[in-house]
Amino acid sequence: MEARPAFSIERSSSNQLNNIGMSGALPSSLSVHPTPLEETYPRFSDSQPAFVEKGLKTRTFNHSSHISSSGAVGHMFSSSPGYSTDLHHSSLSPHEKHSRNAHFISQSMSNMASVPLPYSSNNGPLPSTTSTHYSNGSSASWHADSLPSFLDFSVNASIDNSQVESSACNIMATEEFPKRNDWQEWADQLISDDDTLTSNWNDLLADNIQDLEPKAADPISKSSSQFSAGHQSQGHQQLPALSGENNVGVAPSSSANSAPAKPRMRWTPELHEAFVEAVTQLGGSERATPKGVLKLMKVEGLTIYHVKSHLQKYRTARYRPESSEGAAEKKLSPIEDISSLDLKTGIEITEALRLQMEVQKRLHEQLEIQRNLQLRIEEQGRYLQMMFEKQCKSGVEPFKASSSAIGDPSGVSSDTMKDSLAKNESEASKTDHCRSGPDQANGSTTLEESSLQDTSKVQASDDLKQNDNEDSAQPPKRPRTDE
């Protein structure tokens, strides 16, 4: 399960639908993003305690059996009661709920094949902002608002792979309105009043469950197929931006426009050259039409939207300098009188500009250096991980040999290394111990390459050994690292 989420941001592979799906379907008009997070957090912490209710739990159990029977719908169902328990979860309520939640989840899980999960079902009941955004037609913002504001995630998202999440997201975009209104109602009631909330919610749950079931089956299949179709077109790998001419660098994330299937284009100077040529051929930026330019450019993957927006930008860029140049003539005459002052100011301005230039250059230099360093650091981390994985496969070195090597103070923080190592070993019990190796090792070593390689190899084998012993005994468990 861990492997999946980790690759959620992968854009090149069409299997990794998660991020691509989301971004493709839901343009990120995220200017609203930061505030809702802050606003809604308190809201949820307020309403949550009210949810700690009795009836809900039993309800969840009633449904779980229901779910086991119905295939496609099953999981969606799990989400709605799951929703209640999710809220419990986020409200820091007692453990018992979690046990039920978990139990219930595992039940429904076992009945799931590779069913596209309707993410919507969980997110519908989220703050009314969600549904309002939705009814506005732009599927963009709600996603940004609702999920972040809602601490919890659907059971769905976690359990299965990224595929599920992404298909669900797109399902959101293509969902039917009636269902949405149910959610809106639900959501509004949810947010409005704490006391009556629970009872309302119970009622709603009862009502909606009937509604959900029949509707669920159809939209899911329909939208998931739509999704995959839409997705394919966007699933281009990000082509290197510099291979300008005939290749169009299409990035999956879309711009602020609300059209769903609008992959973002990464322009290059070469591409722009071709653009300018086409425009001049057509008689200038005012005369040229997007269609004409598109035809003339003959670039694969370039759509008329790209050309249109680019042409617009081009026109504004041209207009500004030209107008300022024209205005320059008029400004000159009054200034000419104060010639001496003008001269002095001129020099000062030039010097100021020079200074500004210097500082900017400096910043750029440092940024480049910093970026290279960052790249190297991560490269190193990646290398280590590779090494650990190799070790994982080839077996584990004897503990004794490695523990003696630990004592070797090859790095500044060798003592802290030992301590953290011990701590890590006692706590570690991960499903994927190979991957845990590098992170724990890296957390405490210095930048020096040689020392890093030696000691981390050593640490890796230690971790591996420990993890092997522990893993076999217990089921996977996430440790809570103390701070």
Added chain:
Amino acid sequence: MKFGKRLKEQVQDTLPEWRDKFLSYKELKKLLRLLSTAPTSLLNGSSIDYGKAEAEFMYLLNNEIDKFNGFFMEQEEDFIIRHKEVQQRIKRVVELWGPNGSQPSEADYKDEMEKIRKAIVDFHGEMVLLVNYSNINYTGLAKILKKYDKRTGGLLRLPFIQKVLEQPFFTTDLISKLVKECETIIDAVFPAEEEAERAKEAKEAIVVAGEGIFRNTVTALLTMQEMRKGSSTQSAFSLPPLNLPDSDLIQSIQLNAAVPIV
């Protein structure tokens, strides 16, 4: 909270259209705090809860990354256009007033040159700020991922950051190239002057406000320096301290920035 504070400063000083395009670092930290306080110690439930938490967190991060990518590529496109325009403009000036063209008046020439210089310097500045934008968001992501792993015992950081490295907003090579080209153009456009005199004037020069570009640049540099000072959590993944010559000059600029000339 050091980074958070620095980030906030940067956002405050940044160009107004950029303000909401930065990483929502504070919000993510809040979420993290809430995530880690939720009970996860149950045997059966915990891995699933954890999975949910991770998915949610990743979802948010992905959203942020989309935001960065979108904004970055939009700006990049603008810069590509402007770059070409600057080149065209200079070419026109050369054609008009160069060896083959007419002789402009002193005032005209000066005026035009001033305008061009200012335009180029500002253009250069904006591009550098975009690179800075990319970098600071990357740093923020790396930090928040590190915090995430620390608090939840997860393994999100390493693989996730690898993906981030490939994102458009982080691949700033093109912009850097444009910046360098700009620097060569600038040398041609600025009048040559003696080294010593220039240095003196530079020290005395009052900052030209430049729509906040300069101020933002200075803040960015100082921020970078601050962030790279040794910290308690220095590790193999930390950057070494920044060695900025003239850092006191830059700091004094920041203090003097209140007196603009234009």
